Amino acid sequence: MFYRDPGHTYHVAEWDAFPWLLHGFGTRHCDLPERFAHLATVKQIHSAECVAAEGRRGVLGEGDALVENAPGSVIAVKTADCVPILLVDERRRAVAAVHAGWRGTAARIVEHAVEKMHRTFGTEPGDLHAAIGPAIGACCYEVGPEVREQFGGQGRGRLDLTAHNALQLENCGVTRSRIHASNLCTMCGGEEFHSFRRDREAAGRMYSYVGVK
């Protein structure tokens, strides 16, 4: 279950049980880089590339996901309609932040991130918790045939990126009851979100972050 704090950031209520964890899904009303001096990000390129942050700060090259387990570190992705996904390995105290637009979702970036956590930290999918943050919903996301084909569809129609990412997480072994989806639509969900489809070049980006205290 998601809730919004007084600082206009969304959190997963179930994750408040992890005292070692920092996490949140920002809105247009909060400026995360100022809150975290030690943020690590990547130059996002709509790929399936996952970067191990290893305690580093700043922009760590090109990619669309980061993984980390160093205490005191916070990793983040930026979105405005694309899907932000946070992964938490409860047992090994490791985390991942993933940016999944339609290209990244078609390239199964969230599965690559789970695999990267496995290789880097020994993470087992059964120990993972996942949160899928505010993104453009099927209510507003109409795409052409060239995009729907990537997801087994035909012709123009709606695409539910949150559902596809949830399915990918389940397929690689994450327990369904541990996959939390906000189901908040950035486009029709109100002014608190940036939406690229709605605001075009004027749209800002929202930070979704996760870290180990």
Ligand SMILES: [Zn+2]
């Ligand atoms: Zn919508």
